[in-house]
Amino acid sequence: MFFVLIQSQIGIGLFSLPNVVQEPAKGDGWISIILAGVGIQFLLIIYWFLLKRFPDDEFAQVIQKILGRTLGKILNILIYFHFIITGSLSTILMVKLLNLQLLPITPSWMISFLIISASIYLTISNLKIIAKFFVLAFTLIILLLFLTLFTFSLPQEIQFILPVGHSGIKNILIGSNNALFSMVGFEAILFLFPFIIQKNKGVLKTISLANIFVTGFYTFLVFICLISFSPDQLNQIREPVTYLFRGLSFKTFARVDLIFLSLWVVPMTTTIIAYLFLASKSISNEERSYKKNVVINGIFIFLISLIPHTDEITTQFTKYVTYLSYAVIYVIPVLLLLVSIIYKKHETGETT
């Protein structure tokens, strides 16, 4: 559980994170991340209250129960789109990154085809197996943490982030806003909740821990990037984290960043797997249709990932996805909770 959440949160967003945060918030980017993490924590608590009312229903049914059939269906479709599009965006960014750094000549459709087929292969099995794989993939994140320790040997300048808070609250908040896309994925809990066997206080603790871990991890990385590169450099570099490792070199490996980037394919793929899983789960009720949906959604994501090529389209796309995320992540759950409180709709009394 812990690992599934972490894996769906950490992924492609990591690379550009320092860049997007730095733009408005300058040296205070790391504060933005922490703020974003705090915000997410609030959201998680809201989710928790909502889910506690309907412990055995899948999220799609919860929506229909609260808002009625038609409205519920519309919202479900919206959520489904959110998952598909976020999944596609992750794929696009990942393929772009790989094309840029690792495989300049290989056609991008080939890369996305390979990644998505691998994702389908895992997603088509059940949640238990996906969770098993995510746990293994988590070791790679530990490896990254370990690698970052080496970067302290590089020249760094603490003054880049001083004085703390110099860029103003407004800019810091805008930075948090930008960081949000990198940190989405926690909404997975809405769909995973019915599958958790022991539903007590432990769940909230687990998801909070996952959130704290992700926030801490990101803050740490952004902090390192901020003190390693000057603001001017950061504006030019699109993926500062990889450049961070480029500076590293050992006796036997001259280019750590290449190896790191290749290994990072796995966490990036897990993000796609998570979205593919969520998308398929959100529209399918039974076992058989789930498998079919996984394949269909995989093809969807593949097709969407073929469309945008230029940077501008991608930026536009990212913008829309962020708006959609806002709707799905903030608005819908809060709305649902309010409605369910007002109309006193909950199921704990009925089922027990």
Add this chain to the structure above:
Amino acid sequence: MSFKDTPKDYITLNENDQQLTHNLKKNIEMIHEYLCQTEDLMVKKMSFNKVSCTILFLDSMVNKDILQSSVIGPILEKKSGEIQDVLKATELKFSSNISEVGASLLEGYCTILIENDEIAKSVVVGEIAARSIEEPANERSILSSHDGFVENLSTNILLLRRRIKSPQLKVKFFTLGKITNTKVSMVFIDNLANKKILEEVERRITFIDVDHLLSIGDIEEFIEDNPHSPFPQMLSTERPDRGASYLTEGKIILIVDGSPRILIVPITFFAFYQSPDDYNSRWISGSFFRFIRFFSFMISISLPAIYIAIISFHSEVLPIGILYSVRVSLEYVPLSPFAEAILMQIILELLKEASIRLPTPIAQTLGIVGGLIIGTAVVEANLVSNSMIVIIGLTAISSFVAPINEMGTSARLLGFPVMIAASCFGFFGIVLALMVLVMHLCKLESFGMHYFSPLAPFKLEDIKDTFVRLPIWKLKTRPTDSQPVYKQQQRFTRGWKNNKY
């Protein structure tokens, strides 16, 4: 025909099941008929209680000395009395059923038919022509016991029973194969093995409906979970100590008569990289060997691929010194790194396949010709680079490190797709291929149990006997991958430390 519960039913059902009569001559006729007038059926006429009686046996199946001393001798001596008391037999069967008599004749019994008696008496006088117990050639050990399973089923059970003298050790027999009637036995510790797995194994075995079942490989393919996986999902071994230790973990052993290898189910991936020797050396060296073996698995799967990826895509990964020496050796080689690697791997497989069945002196010659002459000549002719020879040599050696040969072969074969991926997509290809491989391992199950346990799902308490081998007194619980009924396997073995008199 509807499905029958036990395969044993086939034997009685298929033949026209006749009953013996009072007429001795007719009975002999019927048995002759049942065995298709085979010419090694011996018929010896005698008289007992002043009535004529006949001893029938298959000449090839019985031990003449036992026959003489326990059947023919006593009858000639006593000449009268109750037949049960006269025969000196460890096992005596009564039956009036022609197919049962026939079956026991085929198992090495001799049958005594008496005039005016429709009940045949069968006495076991079978000849056991088995090879003596010796150390298995493909699983040698330095520090562990040196006996191995043989082709005889009861000897194999004896080897297990001698190690586990528990009343809970249970043996279940199945007879499989319509023509061969092969005995298959399932051995387990009754109060330890998981009942669900037991039922599942039994269920799968009863579905086997074949004419001939000659070796353990057949049964393995019939009952394994995913027959298309490159990984073996059952561990087959010739070592009784290994078998016994898995029994005490709550696993189930399948033995096929006529095959010196036994099958252990359910099994995990990591069991293939363990050896009984680990437990007999000091725990530090045991852990070190374990580590070396996993390292060997990684090498044999990915080393050639990494080399190919570096040479053809990412040569900037290497520091300038190493890069220079590698580039120099590549200078005059016309083939692409991928073609080089495939070429060398194929040469290696050819050598291995050719030498494996040859008598030792010729195999040695082959080794010299293949290894030394071809190896140096290929480099001197600039067909393959020096560094590639090093890489392939390392890969080959490490694929032979696996204590169970099957897994080493799987690893070597898996090296090929990873190499192809590397030659197409560089590092990304390798990672992708390995990722799919790990996904596959996560998906794989052995009789409903997780194949990649204790890594996925992650169980910290089982790591102590997987990647490392902690001191044996630390291993207080059994591995949980086969979900044994109870977990604790030892108590305070080193309690003497705190308990001084």
